[in-house]
Structure formats: structure tokens, C-alpha cells
Amino acid sequence: MRRRGTRPALRLVVLLFIFTLLFASVAVRLVMLQIVRAAPLDSLGLQQRISTIELPAQRGAIFDRNMVPLAVSSDARALYADAQRITDPAGAATKISPILGIDVKTLTAKLSQQAGFVYLARKVPVDVAERVLALRIPYVGALDETARTYPSNDLAGQVLGFVNVDNVGLSGLESMYNKILSGTPGKQVIEHDPQGRAIPQGRNSIVDPVNGNGIQTTIDRDIQFYAEQALARGARATGAQNGTAVVLDAKTGDVLAMANWPALNPNNFGTATPAEMRNRIVTDAYEPGSVNKVITASAAIEAGIESPGDMMTVPYHLHVFGRTFNDFEVHPTWHITYADAIAESSNIGTIEVAIKVGKRRIYDMLNRYGYGRPTGVGFPGESAGVTLPYDQWYETSLATIPIGQGIAVTPLQMAMVYATIANDGVQVQPRLVRGVVQPDGALTPAPPSPSRRVVSPFVAAQVRGMLVGVVEDGTGTRAQIPGYLVAGKTGTARVPNLHARGYSTNLITTFVGLAPADDARLVTLVQLYNPTPRVAAATAAPVFKQIMQYSLAHLGIAPTAPLPGGPSIGEMRAHALPKPKPSPTASPSPAATPAVLPTKSKTPKQP
């Protein structure tokens, strides 16, 4: 007798149906997992067990012109903690605090955060980090990174600039050459288990980082240091609020020193004010004052309107363009040469010549010397200065601009004017970098700086001769250097009032000069803000002398000493030039340029 529901055929069919259903659902699930959602699930799995660690590239070093390191990178560690998992933050902080030199309270606060990842300290020296890791505090670890160090502290701080915590250049050369210096970071891809341990046979690939290239600057560390020291001494002695100094090689355009006072220590830039971070030599334009008188002199000599030996009458006052101008010091009316007027820094003498020369020629000469546009040094934040377009000149501009008011230049622009005069009328673009240093130490030199002729060698020699007179027996006698013939110019300029028309009571003194004047190579500019006494001759000129004297000796530049049997320096100075009148259109040939420098006429000042 057969019981109900026990028919084998039916049971088999039902079983077959159930199994088919089961296998079908498994198959559908497999298709869903392996085909439809394969890609996202695969990437999810990879994310869980594959980690990519960035391997930092070491930032290239910055060297001075003699390959002395000014900024270097070294290995460091970033210490971190998984704060959420740390059960005893206070205890961990107490152990770590003395090693890192961070107070317990700060560390406890970090370790008590409800965050999975907290930096305890960045840029920690490797040995210090090792000591922390040796404590074996759970969930405290270290990551590789590099630290930027400036071994000479505040030497050329504003020029070098600084980097942020991620080694990105923020200012100065660090910012200017960030791409070259930073290199390319590498990466390590590693497969790990859920506990974070590397799987021995798992995926592990490394792409090595490419370290950044270094740069060789044109800065001479010793000259830079001496310039900074001399500037600081001069500024402190005169009570100046700030100061700058720049030393240029007139023939190559190399910037040998750029000193700013107060100085900046890039190792600790966080404590500096924004004003202290600026390299004011290129970022700040100012009204230069009497150092600008060489522009009018160049235009006048080139046009044949005035020569250094031409006599002129110079009163104390001059009423032109509805305004009264006067010289710095009260004096009776002088009958002196133009060279004497420059030597005495006479505003009236310069205005008289400027009126003869005319606006157009002076404006053209300003343009040719590079006013109103960046020098090409490429420094971040470089100012182009302020030069009014010709059609916007005021009537009084013809009187104010020749004496350096109503126009603004950077100290570097002004130094470039004197470098042009030093270099026989050829202006060489200034530069701060001599070449790129590959990681293997090979140097790829930068191309020479481009140059262009601004004035003829004759005009340059004539102006140079007038500037020798300034130092020999004019306003710049405190810039004399024993054994060397020095040419230079003083300048004392009032500072425009920022909040109203006119000028404030503040002033800026400048001395800019070149040496040796008979074969000029170095140009130095010194600028002081609000010094006492309020004249460049007593404030900036002595600082110039110190820096120039040291630089000449340091670079081994031979003195202008007479050879045995040859003319003495005094004889060379006394060898006054006749007064050639060059054609305004054709400059004299180099052969016509006097071998001996022109000097100031000895005509005494007459009341």
C-alpha cells in the first residue's frame, strides 16, 4: 500500500525545483558580485588592504656663489597618534613631553581629541623621534618627512625666504624657485592585513622620489654677512627705523649681497612682522632724492647741453613753475662748474640744467635707465617703481623729478643706474642665481644676464668723473676709501605722507657709489630710514665705505694705487678734462673716451 505524498517522482521534482532555485539564486548573486558590482567591490577591497604612502622628495639646497650651503633639507619625522584609541592621554603625554620639549598640557589636549589622526609634532629630528617611538606607546607612530634648515640663521633671510610646514616656498628664493627646489615625491604601495601589518607576499611596490635640484646663488656669504653687520651698526648708531644695502657686480649683474635691517631668521619666521619679511631692496619703491641727479647729468651731457666743467650761477632759491625751490643748506649765490654743483648736491644747479635739457630728454633717460619697470631679477613681489607717463607730468615735474622727488624707484633700480655708469654705459640685468645644482652635484650654469647700452661710454665716463668729485671734495667725503678712487652720490629725500597730500617729516638717506672708479666693478647702495643726523653724508656714506672697503678687499680687487713712476691718484684727479661737446646724435668713439677720469673743476665757490 502506498502512502499519500510519498511518490518518489514528485519528491524528486520538488527537490529538483528547490535545488534549482537555490543554485539559481547563488548564480544570480555570483553574477551580481563578480560581474555587475565587480569593479566597485574590487576597489573597496583594495582600499581596505592597499595603502599608498607618499615618500617625500628632499628639497634642494640653496648655496652661495662659493657653494656654501645657505638652506638645506634633512630627514625628519612627523609624530602622530590615533587619539581615539589612546586610553591614557595624560600618561602618554607625561612620557612624551620631556623628549619633545612640549608641555604636558598641550600634548594631553592633542591626545584627548576625538580624532583618529592627530599630529603631535612636525619636523622632529630623527633621533628624537626614535626616542619617542622607543617608549612603545600604543597608537603613537611616525611618518617620514624633511625639514628645512637655514644654518646661518638670519643671514640673507629676506632673500632666501622660507617654506611652510609642507616644504612649499612662501617667499624669497624659496618661492621663486619652488618648482626647481621641490622635486617629485615618490610613493610606496603596500598590501596589509586588517591590523595594518604588511602581508609578506602581498603587493609592495615603490616609486622612488626624485629629489629637488639645488640652486647656486650669486650671493657671497661673507660680503652678505659684513653688509648686514655694517648696516645694523649704522642703523643702530643713527637710530634709523630700518635700512637696506645692496652690493652688485656691475660687469656681470651678479647681486653679491642684499641686506635688510631688521633681519629675518627664516628658521623662526613666525615671530617676524610682515614688514620684516619683505626684501625691501626689490619690493619697496621710494623717492630717491639727490642720487637721482645723475639722470639729468646723463641727459645734459649726451645732448651736449651741459658739461662737467661748464660754469653756472647757482643761487640758494629758485622760483620756477609757480613754486620756490631751494638748496639743502643756505648759501650765497655760487659761480661754480656743473661738476661742483653735483659735488655739492645743489638742487638749484640741477633744476637749472634740467630746464635746459627739457622734459622729453629727461623722461627718455629715465626710461632708458629702467625706471618704471622691474629690473628682471625676477624676485617675488618686485616693484616696478612709480614713474608718471610723459603726458601726465606736472609742470613742476621738470623741477622735482631731476632732484629725486615725485618719482619712486626701488633701491635695486637705483643701484642699477650706478652700475650702468660703472660699466661704461651698458646695463647688465641683475641676477640672483648662477646656476642649478643637480642632485649629483653637477652645476648647470645659468646663461649670462642680458645687457643693453643705455648711454655712451663717453657720457658714462663724464658722469663717473662728476661722481668722483662728490666723494673727493663734495658731500660724500665720508665714503672715501684709502687707496681706491671712489665715485658716488648722496641723497636725502622726504617721504610722502601716506594719509594726506604733501610730505611727512620722515626722510630716507641714501648713498650709492662705485669703486674702483677707474675700472669700476662694484656698486653699493646703502639706504637708511629716518636716521639722525638727517643727512646721507653722515649716515649712509660711512656704512657704504665699510661695506665697499670690505668687498674690495674680500674679492681681491686691486687698489687704485699708482705704479712706481706713474701718476699719483691726486695727479689723476687733477688731470681735469677739457670740455668736449659731443654731438647729440653721435656718441664719440670709445677711442675718444679719456683714459684718465674727468674730475671736478677746481674753481672755488664764489659768494
Place this chain on the structure above:
Amino acid sequence: MTPPRTATSPRRPVPAPERPRHLRVVRGRPAPGRRPPTLFIVLALTATGMALFALVVAQVFLGQAAFRQSSLENAVQAKRLTTEQLELEVARLASPDRIATRAQQMGMVPAPGVVVLTPPSTRSGPSQTREGR
């Protein structure tokens, strides 16, 4: 066909027809010409063992080389780090500011400016030389 059973003639077993046998029991020594399997097994085991041993030895050597490489890489890294630190230290020690401060602490004073000496021009003509000197 089987004859019908009767009472008088008891049933006798009838031998089954001879069928060809595929398997048979072999007694005594194996047939000459066939190698005993023990030797083969021993040889196979020995070869396998030796291969395994060689593999282990190779793995050990490889492991040793990897450890040595890792150790050398660590040593290189440590030396590089030391070099970096020493270079940094040299740069710090050679900084003009530190040297100047140290010199002042030692009682040194800045040198006076360079003095330029001009040799007196006592002779106008070319210097005379003596032969044989």
C-alpha cells in the same frame, strides 16, 4: 538444458563453466625482469627529499641575502642620515655669525681696514741687473 530433478537422483552440483580469469594470485618471487617497487619508492622519496632540502637551502640563502640587503640598506640610510646631520652641523658651525660671536668671546677684535702701501718711486728707469748674481 538442466535435467529435471527426481527423487531418486539426488541433485549434484554441476561445475560452473570455466571462465577466463583476469586476476590471479601470484605467489613466490616476482617474475624475473620486473624491478621491485621498493627501490623505486626509496629513490623517489630520496630525490623528493633532496629536492625539498635544496629548496629549503636555497630559500635560506635567499632569506639570508634579503636580510643582509635589508641590513645594508638600513646601514646606508643611517650613514646618509649621519652625513646629513654632520653637514648641517658643519654649516651651522661655519656660519659667520657664530664665528664672529665666538671670536668676540675669545677677546678678538675686528681687524682695521686694509692698509694700502705705495712703494716709493726711487728709480725712473728700468732696474739694473747684474749678471752672475
